[in-house]
Amino acid sequence: MDRAMQYDTAHLIGAMVLLFGFQLLYQRRIKSVLTTFAFQAGALSIAAAWQAYIQNSPHLYVTAAIALIFKAFFVPFALNWLIKRLGIHRSVETALGVGPTMIIGVVLVALSIMLVLPVTQGATALTRENLAMAMSVVLLGLLMMITRHNAVTQVVGFMALENGLILAAVGVKGMPLVVEMSVAFSVLVAMILFGIFFFRIRERFDSLDLHYLETVRGDRL
Amino acid sequence: MTLTSILWQIMQTLICLGAAPLVTGFVRFVKARLNGRQGPSPLQPYRDLARLLRKELVLAENASWLFRITPYLIFGFTWMAASLVPSFTTNLVLIPTADMITLVAMLGAARFMIALAGLDVGTSFGGLGASREMMIASLAEPAMLMTVFTLALLTGTTSPARIVDFVLAGGVGLQVSMGLALVAMILVAIAENGRIPIDNPATHLELTMVHEAMVLEYSGRHLALIEAAAMVRLMLYISLISCIFMPWGISQSGKGLEGLVIGLFAYGFKVMTLAALLGLFETVIAKMRVFRYADFLGGALLLSLLATLVLYVSEAV
Numbered sequence: 007m008d009r010a011m012q013y014d015t016a017h018l019i020g021a022m023v024l025l026f027g028f029q030l031l032y033q034r035r036i037k038s039v040l041t042t043f044a045f046q047a048g049a050l051s052i053a054a055a056w057q058a059y060i061q062n063s064p065h066l067y068v069t070a071a072i073a074l075i076f077k078a079f080f081v082p083f084a085l086n087w088l089i090k091r092l093g094i095h096r097s098v099e100t101a102l103g104v105g106p107t108m109i110i111g112v113v114l115v116a117l118s119i120m121l122v123l124p125v126t127q128g129a130t131a132l133t134r135e136n137l138a139m140a141m142s143v144v145l146l147g148l149l150m151m152i153t154r155h156n157a158v159t160q161v162v163g164f165m166a167l168e169n170g171l172i173l174a175a176v177g178v179k180g181m182p183l184v185v186e187m188s189v190a191f192s193v194l195v196a197m198i199l200f201g202i203f204f205f206r207i208r209e210r211f212d213s214l215d216l217h218y219l220e221t222v223r224g225d226r227l
Numbered sequence: 228m229t230l231t232s233i234l235w236q237i238m239q240t241l242i243c244l245g246a247a248p249l250v251t252g253f254v255r256f257v258k259a260r261l262n263g264r265q266g267p268s269p270l271q272p273y274r275d276l277a278r279l280l281r282k283e284l285v286l287a288e289n290a291s292w293l294f295r296i297t298p299y300l301i302f303g304f305t306w307m308a309a310s311l312v313p314s315f316t317t318n319l320v321l322i323p324t325a326d327m328i329t330l331v332a333m334l335g336a337a338r339f340m341i342a343l344a345g346l347d348v349g350t351s352f353g354g355l356g357a358s359r360e361m362m363i364a365s366l367a368e369p370a371m372l373m374t375v376f377t378l379a380l381l382t383g384t385t386s387p388a389r390i391v392d393f394v395l396a397g398g399v400g401l402q403v404s405m406g407l408a409l410v411a412m413i414l415v416a417i418a419e420n421g422r423i424p425i426d427n428p429a430t431h432l433e434l435t436m437v438h439e440a441m442v443l444e445y446s447g448r449h450l451a452l453i454e455a456a457a458m459v460r461l462m463l464y465i466s467l468i469s470c471i472f473m474p475w476g477i478s479q480s481g482k483g484l485e486g487l488v489i490g491l492f493a494y495g496f497k498v499m500t501l502a503a504l505l506g507l508f509e510t511v512i513a514k515m516r517v518f519r520y521a522d523f524l525g526g527a528l529l530l531s532l533l534a535t536l537v538l539y540v541s542e543a544v
Contacts, residue, residue, distance in 0.1 A: 014462070015404065017403045018403055018405070018406055021403040021406055021407065021537070025410070025530075028526070028529070028530075032522065032526060052517070055494065103520060104522050105521060105525055108522075108525060108529050109525075111529070112532055112533060112536075115533060115536060116536055119536055119537075119540050122540065123539075123540065134540050135403070135540045138537075139403075139537075207231045
């Protein structure tokens, strides 16, 4: 396989990650948001594995495995379980409608392309395309965090942002610490997940505590 | 202009009409099987059309001349458009006139006529169908045109045959823009053919129907022509997608009879694969609310816009 073909395939996989980023903005049910996120993580894992293959750098396979196991399977399952367990509302609450959000998304993609073009004047078109795509994924993740109310969807937005960062990191040859970065991010995400979990549990126990309720009632009456 | 190109043009024109009911029947057959039903034979649409052609024509009392000529116009526009899309060979006599923008315009004209006919008799369903059809059209056509522009920027031409030549010569490679344009084109094709997430071709439920609502007043040979036009349109979109995005096997001018036979088989295979995929897609997806059409088609428009944007970072432009 010649070099151009290899890069084109890499970009195609990158575009898949980007498309799933848009798909995340489009979904209206938390369950389908999580499924889409799992697909995005799967695409990211394929991207990392492909880069490991064409750059001949086996450590990227670790990144691919982390993306696949942790993000494509573990996190969506955990979040699904959380939603079921805590009885979180199943539809996505948006601060802005789906249509306007998608339009802003395209504007963000245009913005990242305009940013990347002058910065990477000397670089080849191949790096440029990859960087533009990864940056768009990052911005779409940010957009999702801004326009969604629910904590779970915000976490998904954060992880989508992180997917973009890893996409950028694996696309550049000789980037150090990619694996360490993905591990660190995964730990961070796990912390956030537990954070939500404990937060919700505390909230629930507060409201279910009879003793506490009695004192409140006494105050009111 | 050679004799062979005239001959292949005639053959192509006949194929896109003659095989269209089979493709529609095949999609229905696949759907029936996936639903666990026996389903009618894929040849059923031929029988339906023959039955409609034999039946008496019933016209509404207040139907005007417009109502009567519309089926012929729609059928003519759609058939002409379909015969311009290279299916098994690009060695066709009408190829110099074939242009993606012309295709969009002809389909748009057919759509305009059918919306007028839907309004003509003055029943409430006709008006409802026409208004919904126009809403879909106002979103689908920009997306389609944007896709055409992307392809034109990438390949330097808007003629489907030249695009085929360009792609087969390896001028495109694996382009991200091509992938995005493909998704956008598929979304538009689903909407334009009234397939499931947008419109259900098999329903007469007033809340959901779009296309069926407009043609409710038609009967006999008029209905046969309109149904045939819908089948040819499905065939056209399948041909267009397969000739632009997977042109492998298509015969070009200069190739002999052998290339033509390969082209025919490749075309048949591609059409059947896409039709089976359409059946599968329609089985797994649910009908969408009318108010969500804008999201679906807006998505197609955004994708095609994105395809154009991405072109500017790659080397292609």
